[in-house]
Amino acid sequence: MAQREWDESDVRIRPNKRGTRPRTKDRPSHEDAVVGRIVTVDRGRYTAIVDEDTPQERLVVAARARELRRTAVVPGDFVGLVGDVSGRPDTLARLVRVQERETLLRRSADDTDPVERAVVANADQLVIVVAAANPEPRTGFIDRALVAAYDAGIEPLLLVTKADLKDPAELLANYSLLPLTVVVSRTAETDDDGAAGAGIDARGADGASAKLDDEAVAALRAELDGHVTVLLGHSGVGKSTMVNALTGADRATGGVNAVTGRGRHTSSSALALRLEDSPPGSWIIDTPGIRSFGLAHVDPDRILHAFADLEPGIEGCARGCRHDAAAVECGLDAWVAAGNAGEAGPARLASLRRLLGAGAREEPQDTKELGS
Ligand SMILES: Nc1nc2c(ncn2[C@@H]2O[C@H](COP(=O)(O)OP(=O)(O)OP(=O)(O)O)[C@@H](O)[C@H]2O)c(=O)[nH]1
Ligand SMILES: [Mg+2]
Ligand SMILES: [Zn+2]
Numbered sequence: 001m002a003q004r005e006w007d008e009s010d011v012r013i014r015p016n017k018r019g020t021r022p023r024t025k026d027r028p029s030h031e032d033a034v035v036g037r038i039v040t041v042d043r044g045r046y047t048a049i050v051d052e053d054t055p056q057e058r059l060v061v062a063a064r065a066r067e068l069r070r071t072a073v074v075p076g077d078f079v080g081l082v083g084d085v086s087g088r089p090d091t092l093a094r095l096v097r098v099q100e101r102e103t104l105l106r107r108s109a110d111d112t113d114p115v116e117r118a119v120v121a122n123a124d125q126l127v128i129v130v131a132a133a134n135p136e137p138r139t140g141f142i143d144r145a146l147v148a149a150y151d152a153g154i155e156p157l158l159l160v161t162k163a164d165l166k167d168p169a170e171l172l173a174n175y176s177l178l179p180l181t182v183v184v185s186r187t188a189e190t191d192d193d194g195a196a197g198a199g200i201d202a203r204g205a206d207g208a209s210a211k212l213d214d215e216a217v218a219a220l221r222a223e224l225d226g227h228v229t230v231l232l233g234h235s236g237v238g239k240s241t242m243v244n245a246l247t248g249a250d251r252a253t254g255g256v257n258a259v260t261g262r263g264r265h266t267s268s269s270a271l272a273l274r275l276e277d278s279p280p281g282s283w284i285i286d287t288p289g290i291r292s293f294g295l296a297h298v299d300p301d302r303i304l305h306a307f308a309d310l311e312p313g314i315e316g317c318a319r320g321c322r323h324d325a326a327a328v329e330c331g332l333d334a335w336v337a338a339g340n341a342g343e344a345g346p347a348r349l350a351s352l353r354r355l356l357g358a359g360a361r362e363e364p365q366d367t368k369e370l371g372s
Helices: 139-152 169-173 214-221 239-247 300-306 311-316 331-337 345-358
Strands: 034-042 045-050 058-064 078-083 093-098 104-108 116-121 125-131 155-161 181-184 228-233 271-274 283-286 367-369
Touching: 034 058, 045 078, 058 078, 104 139, 116 228, 125 139, 139 155, 139 300, 139 345, 155 228, 155 239, 181 214, 214 239, 228 239, 239 271, 239 283, 300 311, 300 345, 311 331, 331 345
Parallel strands: 058 093, 116 367, 125 155, 125 228, 155 181, 228 283
Antiparallel strands: 034 045, 034 078, 034 271, 045 058, 078 093, 104 116, 271 283
């Protein structure tokens, strides 16, 4: 098989008495490597787009070189590729380098798990996706995602789907004082013969993706030009449905289990898709549904930045105040009680304190790929 030729071990220059790992100075410089943008990762195979936006543009599938065994490579990464980079069927290139990242969106499995998982690299926008209903939205998830976005230097947006099922006004009241762009989406009005939109999870008559309201899709689309945007949310909230509407792609979409209220994890790996008719470099990345958003990797001092509506309230705090539930005379209590953070203030403060109480202090160790 052609694959055999490019076994990872061919990175090794010559047998090394002390083990199989090459000494640094023996490593090839790979100056001839071509650069590609990773669009998807699946079971150890890395698919990159090479010579993007040129007539030579192609997809190249690669295996990670042995020396990168412990390096996470995720969609959005720019990588160096050597070997057979023709992109012809059944060829396998070798991924020998990961370029320095502008941003890296990370999460941990839970707040005490020090192992970070890399989600996507080089995104400059994060669309936090929640459904108005089915599955029920959770402000805790949104707040965590906001923390992760700010921590990574990524601009967050909130997308509320399935507004045809429930008015999201109550949910959105929590975020009215944040400088946060919100897009609300729903299915298209059904015509009299009711082709689409039957049942709580709308499907096309052909069983394909729900037909979404054009205006809602256009509203999100307007935020995406010139950006690399990642969609993140629980399973079943409609990420892939939206990506299909934005790109004309045909990502599988699935239902939400009526008993558990959970999606079925229809998408199993992240996929970056180019936005046609947008400036070059405009990409949207669909990700598999995630259950939790652990923040073990985030310094607790940075959590407050995701609560811009509360942040001014710490002026009344004693020096060194941690603003957490154990803090005595934290200025935030008076600030919120005086109505400075609006009606949602008490809920927002409670959410902040949940995160401050949960934040692990341990140093993260390894970075794993999402889902591993
Ligand atoms: N009623 C209604 N249903 C929707 C809407 N958007 C998506 N759906 C339905 O919700 C279900 C789940 O959609 P998906 O796009 O597969 O959800 P996902 O977020 O990609 O899920 P995972 O891939 O598992 O993470 C599908 O049956 C969609 O047709 C909407 O605005 N309204
Ligand atoms: Mg999906
Ligand atoms: Zn305080």
